[in-house]
Amino acid sequence: MSDFLLMGVGDRRAVVVAAANPQLQFFENFPGKGGAGNVAYSNGTLSIHAVNIPLSLSFGYPVVLLSASSNALSNWLGEIHFGLYSLNGSTLSLANSASAAGSFITTAYSWMSMATSATQNISPGAWYFGLNIFTSGVAVHTSLSFFVNSSINPQNAIPGGFLMGRMTASTNAMPGSIATSDLDITGSDAIRQPYIIITA
Amino acid sequence: MPQLDFQHNGLVMNQNLIINNGSLSFFPFLINDSISWVNFNVAMVYGASGSKTQSLSVGLYSISGSSLSLTNSITGSFGITATGQALNRFWFSATATSATQNINPGNWYFGILFSTVGASSNISFGVGASLASAGNAFPGGFIGGAMTNSTNALPSSIATSNLNITGIDAMFIPCIIISA
Numbered sequence: 001m002s003d004f005l006l007m008g009v010g011d012r013r014a015v016v017v018a019a020a021n022p023q024l025q026f027f028e029n030f031p032g033k034g035g036a037g038n039v040a041y042s043n044g045t046l047s048i049h050a051v052n053i054p055l056s057l058s059f060g061y062p063v064v065l066l067s068a069s070s071n072a073l074s075n076w077l078g079e080i081h082f083g084l085y086s087l088n089g090s091t092l093s094l095a096n097s098a099s100a101a102g103s104f105i106t107t108a109y110s111w112m113s114m115a116t117s118a119t120q121n122i123s124p125g126a127w128y129f130g131l132n133i134f135t136s137g138v139a140v141h142t143s144l145s146f147f148v149n150s151s152i153n154p155q156n157a158i159p160g161g162f163l164m165g166r167m168t169a170s171t172n173a174m175p176g177s178i179a180t181s182d183l184d185i186t187g188s189d190a191i192r193q194p195y196i197i198i199t200a
Numbered sequence: 201m202p203q204l205d206f207q208h209n210g211l212v213m214n215q216n217l218i219i220n221n222g223s224l225s226f227f228p229f230l231i232n233d234s235i236s237w238v239n240f241n242v243a244m245v246y247g248a249s250g251s252k253t254q255s256l257s258v259g260l261y262s263i264s265g266s267s268l269s270l271t272n273s274i275t276g277s278f279g280i281t282a283t284g285q286a287l288n289r290f291w292f293s294a295t296a297t298s299a300t301q302n303i304n305p306g307n308w309y310f311g312i313l314f315s316t317v318g319a320s321s322n323i324s325f326g327v328g329a330s331l332a333s334a335g336n337a338f339p340g341g342f343i344g345g346a347m348t349n350s351t352n353a354l355p356s357s358i359a360t361s362n363l364n365i366t367g368i369d370a371m372f373i374p375c376i377i378i379s380a
């Protein structure tokens with residue numbers, strides 16, 4: 001009798017788990033229609049922010065929305081890097097990354113899709129999106145802007161646990177780990193988030 | 201699994217985008233937990249004076265690979281009076297789904313079709329805070345798009361490759377609220 005009951009429980013769990021963990025087709029860090037416009041980013045300045053991913057998602061194609069105001073960007077020599085971080089205590093650890101380089105449409109916004117470095121199924125929960133842009137060669141990054149969600153400029157640091165911030169030192173790589181204490185968490189540069197979509 | 205009473209896609213609507221007769225657009229909609237679908241609301245704007253009546257069909261689509269499939273629908277109409285919603289924003293609201301349905305968590309798509317009967321001029325969707333129109337097609341997986349041809353019915357299935365995914369007219373998303 002006991003064996004029969006255990007088998008019944010096992011079957012039921014399998015069905016419930018399959019129904020409770022569907023796979024997302026895509027995830028956006030904020031509804032794109034809520035974007036506040038485009039803001040230029042400093043060269044080599046990594047920004048990072050928290051997201052709550054509600055369901056499992058394949059780390060397929062991170063996509064950003066950019067505005068290019070200079071014709072020189074049609075031959076831009078820079079790169080855009082995306083980092084997927086997890087947080088343990090006060091340390092962010094790089095779990096995966098993606099990058100892209102290329103030209104842009106200079107009369108409109110451009111979607112840019114990044115190539116991932118490794119396949120991964122992102123599990124539901126809190127993750128941290130890092131984005132960095134840096135130029136090697138022609139310094140035209142000041143003509144390149146990300147579509148972002150905020151332009152407000154709070155004068156005090158974000159209270160509570162770590163939510164978002166920006167490296168104050170320039171870097172040309174996506175760090176393997178970052179201490180949250182090394183991130184600036186005050187002002188508009190720290191809290192604005194570039195629009196990021198990850199599609200499977 | 202908890203059951204939602206409502207779900208919306210962000211109540212930001214400082215901009216308007218005009219709607220064309222017979223146009224069918226597919227808007228992504230993320231359901232965080234299960235919800236029994238009863239009511240559908242979408243933000244709209246009527247930019248003229250005088251009365252107006254218009255019908256509208258809403259399809260709930262699932263996606264599998266590169267194909268959208270119709271799973272449920274709502275059809276309704278709204279009337280605008282000269283002294284009512286004219287020149288203002290308003291909610292189109294409908295409650296008669298074609299079948300009872302508990303929508304599972306995940307990415308879904310609402311296909312919204314304006315009737316080809318009667319002129320839809322001066323009617324817009326209430327959309328986001330800032331319009332960003334990309335000049336290239338969206339890369340990666342499908343996140344929404346619009347039919348280029350006019351239609352007078354919600355298709356039971358449609359290939360995403362048949363949808364326009366370039367520019368704000370194809371990729372905009374109106375404010376949508378659904379409730380149990």
